[in-house]
Amino acid sequence: MVHSRNTALSAPTPAFAETPKYKLLRMQESAKQAEVPQKLRQAFLNSQKEAKRKKEEHAKKQEEEKKRLEGEKKWEEEKKRLEDEKKWEEEKKRLKAEAKKREEEKKRSDEAKKEAHKGKSKAVVEPEEMEEDKKEEQQVKTEVQEEEEEEEAEASTSHKPATYPQKKSVKMPMMIDDSGKNISGDLVQGPLYPSCMACFRTRKDCQWKRSAKSCKTCVRMKASCTLVFDFEETQKLPAECDIELESLPKRTKLESNLTTAMLGTIETQITTLLKLATLQAKIAAQESKANVEMFEEVKDSLEALHGKINDA
DSSP states (O other), X not given: OOOOHHHHHHSOOGGGOOOHHHHHHHHHHHHHHHHHHHHHHHHHHHHHHHHHHHHHHHHHHHHHHHHHHHHHHHHHHHHHHHHHHHHHHHHHHHHHHHHHHHHHHHHHHHHHHHHHHHHHHHHHOOHHHHHHXXXXXXXHHHHHHHHHHHHHHHHHHOOOOOOOOSSXXXXXXXXXXXXXSXXXXXXXXXXXXXXXXXXXXXXXOOEEETXXXXXXXXXXXXXXOOEEEEOOGGGOOOOHHHHTTTTXXXXXXXXXXXXXXXHHHHHXXXXXXXXXXXXXXXXXXXXXXXXXXXXXXXXXXXXXXXXXXXXX
């Protein structure tokens, strides 16, 4: 007898008839199996929420720690800056006091020299020489007026910049010894004396006045007469570096203090950066561990689900 396919499948044999108890058990098992994916999905969502919460907490802690470290760094920098400013102000005050003291000593020394020179001049100068000096002074005034007129005329017609000689050094007129030159008269003119800087700029012959220890032009201008000398091996002037040797220890000490302060600031910044890097490494390790634990939980849940499905 031939039956259709649907009829053969839909009609169970009497030997395997389903009892009510078996049907109830089957329905309960089906309901449990239907709830498993939902529970697994809910567990997965809960684990994701927990991981997200932990991540947010770690990010918040990291941000707070970063702000704290930045605040400490700013406070250290401000403190170091204030200390450096205080040290610099104290150093400037000390240097000013020393400079003022040196100026006062120099002023007293110059006054003493002037007094000694005046006393010596009064004792040596005779009445006849004083009359000659007055005549010479009157003559100098007349010549100065003429020179001023000539200088004004030259300045209005010439604007060529002054050229300076090569290999020249500077020496003050007080250091010149003219006792062995056998010169008569107060004014000296010619090759016995080199030109001073003022006369060299105006390209005029320098007239040296022995009584004033200065040239006539500088006396008129009330300026310090600085002469121009040719460089000679037998008459070397102290080099600029030798002149600055007096201030070298003070400058070296100040530079050493500034270098020490700078190195301290750099060390503080490097320490802060190392702390921040260590903290970031710890936070990254904790986040990685949390992610691994989450995936292990998901893996265990999936394995349990597969086991239940296989058992069913």
